Amino acid sequence: MSLGGSSPSLHASSLLTRLQGLHVEYRVDPKIPTGKCGVIITDHHRTMCTHLAAANEYKVDHLKEARIWSLVESTSVFYVGGYHLTVCVPAAMALAEHAAATNKIFMLSLSAGFIPQFFKDQLAQIIPYCDYIFGNENEAKTWAESQGHADITMQECAKLMAQTPKVNQKRPRVVIVTQGTEPTILAVAEEGKDVEIKEYPVLAIDPEKICDTNGAGDAFAGGFCAGVVQSQPLDECIRMGQWLARLSLQELGPSYVHPVLKLPSSTHTVLPVSISLLDA
Numbered sequence: 001m002s003l004g005g006s007s008p009s010l011h012a013s014s015l016l017t018r019l020q021g022l023h024v025e026y027r028v029d030p031k032i033p034t035g036k037c038g039v040i041i042t043d044h045h046r047t048m049c050t051h052l053a054a055a056n057e058y059k060v061d062h063l064k065e066a067r068i069w070s071l072v073e074s075t076s077v078f079y080v081g082g083y084h085l086t087v088c089v090p091a092a093m094a095l096a097e098h099a100a101a102t103n104k105i106f107m108l109s110l111s112a113g114f115i116p117q118f119f120k121d122q123l124a125q126i127i128p129y130c131d132y133i134f135g136n137e138n139e140a141k142t143w144a145e146s147q148g149h150a151d152i153t154m155q156e157c158a159k160l161m162a163q164t165p166k167v168n169q170k171r172p173r174v175v176i177v178t179q180g181t182e183p184t185i186l187a188v189a190e191e192g193k194d195v196e197i198k199e200y201p202v203l204a205i206d207p208e209k210i211c212d213t214n215g216a217g218d219a220f221a222g223g224f225c226a227g228v229v230q231s232q233p234l235d236e237c238i239r240m241g242q243w244l245a246r247l248s249l250q251e252l253g254p255s256y257v258h259p260v261l262k263l264p265s266s267t268h269t270v271l272p273v274s275i276s277l278l279d280a
Contacts, residue, residue, distance in 0.1 A: 025062075025068055025071065027059065027062035029054040029057050032054040033053050034054055034055075035052045035053040035055040035056070036050070037050045037051070039214060041212060041214070046212070052087075059088060060090040060094060076104050077107070078096075078104065078105065079109070079225055080108050081109050082119075086122075092126055096126050099131075099168075105228060106129055106131050107131065107132040107221075107228075108130045109134040109217075110135035110136075110139035110143065113138045114142075116139065123143070128167045131168065131172070131174065132174045132175075133161055133173075134178075135161075136179065136217055137178070137180075137182075140157040140161070140177045141157060143161065144160055144161075155199075157177065158197065159187050159197060162188065162189035174189075174234065178220055182202065183201050183202060184238055184242065188234070198234075200238045202242060205249060209249070212249070212253060215248055219244045220241040220244060222241075223245065226244075
């Protein structure tokens with residue numbers, strides 16, 4: 001289930017969306033058009049210019065409609081992008097509070113460095129409800145700096161975030177920090193235990209095969225979330241995330257590669273994992 005804002009014109013793609021197995025609910029704004037994003041790709045680098053338009057007008061009233069909220073009640077895993085904190089914090093908080101009250105899984109992506117930098121208060125409001133937090137090295141570093149902790153390592157950033165207060169103590173806090181080609185960091189904080197830190201090497205990819213780095217972080221989160229939905233162990237969730245990010249790098253734009261994405265047996269390579277326990 002995905003929530004967002006749009007104009008009526010966007011519904012032309014709804015049939016294809018359903019065929020791909022997605023159920024999407026948009027709040028239609030009759031006066032404001034659907035947002036646009038221009039992307040300029042130079043080699044492997046990209047620059048984006050975004051006009052949010054209707055996506056910037058989402059209202060919690062849409063989420064609370066009986067038909068929409070019934071979808072929320074039947075959902076067991078929630079994933080919210082940090083960008084939503086710039087649009088409608090009450091909607092994000094409604095999902096977070098529902099998840100905590102019903103012991104469902106709530107995930108948050110920091111999404112961009114400016115979120116912890118300029119939306120610090122909004123982020124502080126929702127983090128206590130997060131079971132999983134995703135971020136890249138820039139986002140994690142910016143968040144740590146916003147908390148008054150500059151010049152600390154990525155492992156320390158992940159630990160610091162994992163240790164922030166949590167509402168639902170029935171689930172551990174899991175923080176995932178991606179670092180491009182550097183190892184992915186996983187921090188797990190469980191009540192009464194030391195924070196566990198793991199590092200997962202990233203398989204090298206031939207630079208000639210990289211088409212577009214745009215969305216690789218989202219692809220990682222998508223693969224990881226698929227593992228969580230399937231009740232896979234965290235090690236496997238990380239592997240699934242890395243696999244999908246690797247696939248994304250080799251596609252130009254949001255390509256739909258195959259109706260069913262299956263992990264090939266060749267990706268079941270066992271990579272060395274670095275583990276450490278940090279005192280709370």
